[in-house]
Amino acid sequence: MNWEEIFVALPKLLDGAVLTLELVFISCIIGFVIAIPVALMRASQNWWVSNIPLIYTFFFRGTPLLVQLFLFYYGAAQFDAVRESIFWPVLKEAYWCALIVFALNTGAYTAEIFRGAIQAVPHGEVEAGIAIGMQKHTLYRRIVLPRAIRMALPAYGNEIILMLKSSALAYTITLFDLTGVTRTIIARNYLAIEMYFTAGVIYLLMTFIFIQVWMRVEKRLLKFQN
Amino acid sequence: MKKIAFALAAVLGLSVSMAHAGDKIRIGTEGAYPPFNGIDKDGKAFGFDVDIANALCAEMKAECEIIAPLDWDSILIGLKKKKYDAVVASMSITEERKKAVDFTEPYYSNNLTLVAKKGSSVDPANLAGKAVGAQRATIAANYVTDELKDVDAKLYDTQENAYLDLASGRIDLLVSDKLPAYDWLRSEQGQGFEFIGDAIDVNDKIGIAVRKKDDELREKFNAAIKAIVANGTYAKINEKYFPFSIY
Structure with missing residues (x-):
């Protein structure tokens, strides 16, 4: 182990880790905002309402993230119509492409996690709400969604950790995230073991801190169960 | 046998x-x-x-x-x-x-070269702020990161992906081994592009x-x-x- 070189590379690797965190944080927030309405539609009794968003979740859960990134970044850019559209200034940037694809991807998984949780809300609680005369949107806002999100917390935390690791694909579209920086450094100093080891430790640390925070959130929100 | x-x-x-x-x-x-x-x-x-x-x-x-x-x-x-x-x-x-x-x-000798869109006004002597691509782990990538310090460097895992981004206009300029790039210029995708400036001697x-x-x-x-x-x-x-x- 060449500790000296690890020390030299550390500031650059941490810069990369900041971009990784940024990508995961923002895409998970956008993904959450997408997931709630999609989950509600997916949980609907109406066949049409339930199956239209299925096209979206099916595509993003059924294809590799790498393929989605390449289709969106390299693929779309091949069409003149895309390059001449008003969206090009955004789509031109690898950063925005990564954010959009990550958000849509995690949004699809999160929506299915929430759909399962919505459908698992005990009937008795819903019926109680109806019995005291709640309107449908009040019922959802005060009973179904708070209950469903609490039930979904462990699975949702898992999804965020998966997203943190999937974000390592950002380097394939020229971003200098933690993995991108690591590979770029290795191309110069050939110290693959040292650099991947350090990157692995940084990923582990990020995951570790996230799990601690998430456990506290779970404990707080699920207090009523204990 | x-x-x-x-x-x-x-x-x-x-x-x-x-x-x-x-x-x-x-x-x-x-x-x-x-x-x-x-x-x-x-x-x-x-x-x-x-x-x-x-x-x-x-x-x-x-x-x-x-x-x-x-x-x-x-x-x-x-x-x-x-x-x-x-x-x-x-x-x-x-x-x-x-x-x-x-x-x-x-x-x-293997030289490096700059490739850009035909008729683009890129000046090889003044590349500050330009988006410049190269394949990671190559002499070209080393050249971009060491010699062209004030450019927006983009590193690709394959030469093909770098060509794609040059074609789509995401990068203004590609630094590449001259001879493979010459093959690309002759391909259909490379039609609108050309070498600019002099070949760069990297003592290869x-x-x-x-x-x-x-x-x-x-x-x-x-x-x-x-x-x-x-x-x-x-x-x-x-x-x-x-x-x-x-x-």
């Missing part, structure tokens, strides 16, 4: 090199780096390296045999084990390789590898390289592949 052929080749290689002077020179090449060296449908080696090797042999009035295809990773090991006497396979002369083998004088010289202390063969090659460059044979071969001199 394969084993027998293998052993036979080793024995032959040994005997040839022992009876060196005036005898057959066995030249190894990789056969997987067109247009420099490749293998055609009939299993015969072709390409710039092969043409140069044959021209050198004609100049030396020696009988030569081209041995290909060979594994790139172990191509110098085969040389050391005397399975062949020289390697003409577009091999860059590096300090690391010089520890294992000797090299002749270079027979061509390509030579013929011979065994350590095989000075006699090395000197013969050196003399022959000089001769074919002087008498125009080299230019003729060069012209067949590239419209600019790569010597």
Whole structure:
């Protein structure tokens, strides 16, 4: 182990880790905002309402993230119509492409996690709400969604950790995230073991801190169960 | 059968090199780096390296045999084990390789080049703020990160992805090995692009590898390289592949 070189590379690797965190944080927030309405539609009794968003979740859960990134970044850019559209200034940037694809991807998984949780809300609680005369949107806002999100917390935390690791694909579209920086450094100093080891430790640390925070959130929100 | 052929080749290689002077020179090449060296449908080696090797042999009035295809990773090991006497396979002369083998004088140079859209106003002398792409882990990438400090550097995992982003306009400029880039310029996708500025000399010289202390063969090659460059044979071969001199 060449500790000296690890020390030299550390500031650059941490810069990369900041971009990784940024990508995961923002895409998970956008993904959450997408997931709630999609989950509600997916949980609907109406066949049409339930199956239209299925096209979206099916595509993003059924294809590799790498393929989605390449289709969106390299693929779309091949069409003149895309390059001449008003969206090009955004789509031109690898950063925005990564954010959009990550958000849509995690949004699809999160929506299915929430759909399962919505459908698992005990009937008795819903019926109680109806019995005291709640309107449908009040019922959802005060009973179904708070209950469903609490039930979904462990699975949702898992999804965020998966997203943190999937974000390592950002380097394939020229971003200098933690993995991108690591590979770029290795191309110069050939110290693959040292650099991947350090990157692995940084990923582990990020995951570790996230799990601690998430456990506290779970404990707080699920207090009523204990 | 394969084993027998293998052993036979080793024995032959040994005997040839022992009876060196005036005898057959066995030249190894990789056969997987067109247009420099490749293998055609009939299993015969072709390409710039092969043409140069044959021209050198004609100049030396020696009988030569081209041995290909060979594994790139172990191509110098085969040389050391005397399975062949020289390697003409577009091999860059590096300090690391010089520890294992000797090299002749270079027979061509690999330069870097800038590629940009035809008619773009990119000034090679002032690239500040431009988005410049290159393939990661190449001399070109090192050049971008070391020499072009104030540009927006984009590194790609494959040369193909870098071409895609150049074509879509995400990068203003590509830094690449000149010769593969020349192939791309001739492709359909590369039609609207051109080399800009002068080729960038990164001191990447390509030579013929011979065994350590095989000075006699090395000197013969050196003399022959000089001769074919002087008498125009080299230019003729060069012209067949590239419209600019790569010597």
